[in-house]
Amino acid sequence: MYQNIYHHFVRHLLLNYLIGSSIAVLGVGGILIFSTLDLSFIEIRVMFFILFTSAMVMGICEYIVFRKHTKIIRNILCSKYPTYIECKLAFIHTHRFPLLTVKRIIGPHFLGLSIPAITLALLCIRLEWLDMPRDYVVYASIGALLIAGMHAFIEYFLTTRAIQPVLASLQDFSKEVHGQPLSLEGDVLVSIRTKFLLSALFIGIFPVLLFSLATQVRLDEMHLEDNLPDFWNWAFIILLVAAIFSSFGAFLLFRDIIQPINTLLKGMKDVKENQLVPAKELYGDEFSNVISGFNSMVQGLKERNETNRLLLESFYQTLSTALDARDPYTAGHSLRVSEFSILIGRKANLSLEQLEQLKNTALLHDIGKIGVRDDVLLKDGKLTDEEFDQIKLHPVLGANILEQVLPKEAMSNLIPGVRSHHERFDGYGYPDRLSGTEIPLFGRIIAVADAYDAMTSDRPYRKGMTTSRALSILQSGKGTQWDPQFVDCFLAIMEEREGNALIASSI
Template structure:
């Protein structure tokens, strides 16, 4: 509650300063400098102002009490639901906007109506000797002052609520490990803020001067005052036009770089680091864009370093597995190369091709869990030993599932588990059929079989490429996916044909 009490103190302090400035300084100075009435009537006007201020304060405090109710109850409690934290975070952000209604409402209803009523009554009784029309002018002045007071209070409230927002975020971090956030939602448009603020700042003194001068001229020359009214309204309209054009130009000058940076951030969130934001500005946005581009440079460098480390990590795992058996050395790397060849031939994009390559590198990682006497056996495996070997896809998936974070290996699990499935459903471990087999599993199966057939083993020599291709061709649609096997066979033969023609040309 300490943060909330400090907030209330700042809120009341800001309000008192704003009220005193708006009513006593601006209002009283205008009243004293423009009206020409006997001293006793000034006293009566001051009494009207004081009574009206009392009404305004009561209306203000009642409105404030209701607006602060949910915030007060929130900070009085010690435990909050996660949804409650999010709702309060948004409510506090909306509080400065509510301040505008809290200020303007009491000014109009709590101050202007009682003041106008008391003034009209005193004029009718003869206690005040001023024209009835001056009451309308005074009401217009009060309206202008109320709007400016609300504008000032809004920006003061924006700063005042920040400690509350930090406290809500702190509680969210402690209770749930997550700090509440708007998630990029815009509750108050910067364009709207700038447009209203600049227009009011430009129009307020102009309108106030016009009204005060009009009253003053009534005492000097009423005929000239009537002529002045047309001239003054024209000036106010021109001033309003300049204020609106000026606010639009200012908004555009601020909005364009903000929009550009926002678009660049969206692009970067999508992983695009190649482009830099052009520095086209000579103000503080130049420093902001320069810093933004430096951040992109560092992110790009870090991403490239992480990519290299991750690639090295996968290659190291594959090399560690291949090192157990000198006869399968390089197997994982070759299967990865064949797999990515098939992937690119099928039109796979770079991101998918990279995932396929890494999946292929890890496809036999489960063999780490196979005993040496089975994995390294020179002769033919018994049925029991082959059953143990058949466990390596499931073992591989289990090993990868133990890597943190949990989702880090999610893209590689299907290929590792399914690379021994057969297209006709007679494979293992799940007996999946056709295109039910994951995409990476169907591609790795072709690459794995080709390398296994063409590699030497202790108990046999590797067969020729052409013989292996013929076996792949015979197994299309039964053991292997016919589309991917066909792509690999055709490409391999095409490359061999080109190599043969090249050698014949040299000789």
């Protein structure tokens, strides 16, 4: 997978290079040369030869340096078991890649193009293949430097975008394999202030310098008083090219600034929805510190949520234990019902969040029995009708108890299951005589688990049923007392348990 990311990264860089070269070298440079100079057909061919030869030399020089710059990234993404230190070095190197791109363009790109071009141009002038003053070569050298700067400016922002999938992959790999995050640890490779200052220079001043340079050559080539309309037509083309370049540069700068802002806005929206996902550290400017601070906040919220979860777990366990202490004959009942409910929930493909809520609902399903009188709750014999009516109040009492817990949202998902775990599928249950899928999901699941544990548990006045007898009663009560889907889930679970037990005993 990471090899594919590297190959995609290289293709992206090559595409960026073609875009940057087309805009800066071919677009701006080509238009300036061939619209400014008054060349014959033969001289145009000579100029194409000079540019083509120089471009070949430049390409070879850049390829050598490019291979060197991508070596570290290639070694990591194409390696099966890079160490954490290697990942860290590759992460920092990738962050520096836009700066390396600028150096590559100002270095082998500019020198690889300009030195052969200047040499060939002077040679052609000496051989009289080109009819132009040697001063034009100096102007061309200055223009080439300006164009290389414009190209580097474009490539910097395009490369900043291209490295982001690589940075994200390195962070994922390090977290997955080494369990450690990757970070610049507050280092700012290029400040936002520097970006704005240099961008203003390239967007505003460089096109003016190029226009001034081209105008100087153009005025030398023509008699202004005789060709004023042609001059203004030419000037319009040059100014249009400069305006397009400036607009494109401004767009790149805007995108570089707005992307991390959008990342933070999305992260804050996720936090608001309680989706605590850290943001990827994809930026080498001050936004790196902002993202790092945001991630620290997310980690703090995760730790706080985990603390709150543990407190709630402890609260549920405490209430369940308090009930067991009140009624020692049913000690452990709530815990067993919770375990059975989770098994049914998993079989029914409930989500992890639903399983967590189901477990806690089942732990507290009988909490209302705390409000039942001792002489009724602890009675050894058969209950009278009046006493049974007292027992039947416990789902409502339990729901009322949980409604008093603050914050209310902590218990809101548990209350329906607690209130409805004695409803019957055929509508003859209590307290609300709900039927079918009107009964809340957790109530239907807990009803099956609660019935099985009640039937198979010993009481002072009777011995618990056998598993097979209890399962037979559940089977016969499908669609009347209990939800058929969850009875089938429980029967399948018990059948699997029995099968596993037989296999273990045979071994």
